[in-house]
Amino acid sequence: MSNYVxxxxxxxxxxxxxxxxxxxxxxINNAVVSAVNMSEVITKLIDAGMPEEEITLVLxxxxxxxRAYDIDDAWDTAKLRTLTRQKGLSLxxxxxxxxxxxxxxxxxxxxxxxxxxxxxxxxxxxx
Numbered sequence: 625m626s627n628y629v630x631x632x633x634x635x636x637x638x639x640x641x642x643x644x645x646x647x648x649x650x651x652i653n654n655a656v657v658s659a660v661n662m663s664e665v666i667t668k669l670i671d672a673g674m675p676e677e678e679i680t681l682v683l684x685x686x687x688x689x690x691r692a693y694d695i696d697d698a699w700d701t702a703k704l705r706t707l708t709r710q711k712g713l714s715l716x717x718x719x720x721x722x723x724x725x726x727x728x729x730x731x732x733x734x735x736x737x738x739x740x741x742x743x744x745x746x747x748x749x750x751x
Contacts, residue, residue, distance in 0.1 A: 626654040629724040630688065631733035632664035632716055634750055639665075639682065644734055644750030656727065657688045658697070660719035697722060704743075711737040721745050 628651045635657065638648035648655075662683070669679045700722035701715060708718060717735060724731035725745040731738070732748045739749060 626651065626656055626689065627729050628655045628748075629720055629727065629729045629731050630655045630657045630661065631720040631731060631735065632661040632668070633734040634732045635661070635665050635686065635688075636668055637734050637750060639669075642734075642751075647748075647750045648732065651732070653687050655688050655732075656723065656729065657690055658716075658719045658723045659690055659693045660701075660716050662688075662690050664716045691723060693719065697726070700726060707743060708741060711741065713737065721747070 630648065630652070634644070634648050635652075636642075637644045638652060666679055666683075669682065674682075697719065701718045704713070704718040704722055708721075713721075717733075717738070720733065721731050721738070721743065725743070730746045730748050732750060734749065734751055736749060738747050741747065
């Protein structure tokens, strides 16, 4: 069982072997990720010119537990807007934090703007 929800930035750091990748490597096979955040990862891979067949292989390799995004998640994400507006968090950022809060897990990100958020969610910056 995982204790971690990964933001798209953490997954991309792992895939691109950027600083913080080693921390993600320790948890990625048992981590949870929102379908919203996985969509962000897929978008970045498409933007980089990766063929769909290769993206499918990458997603299989990651073997994360991808969670569907439903109406309850939509509400949770929307409610975080007021609490995070001053930091400029995106819908994807809030989807990750919302899922971590819902599951009582730690959100992992590279996004420094999450650092001083006053939320009931534990956030771990990997760089």
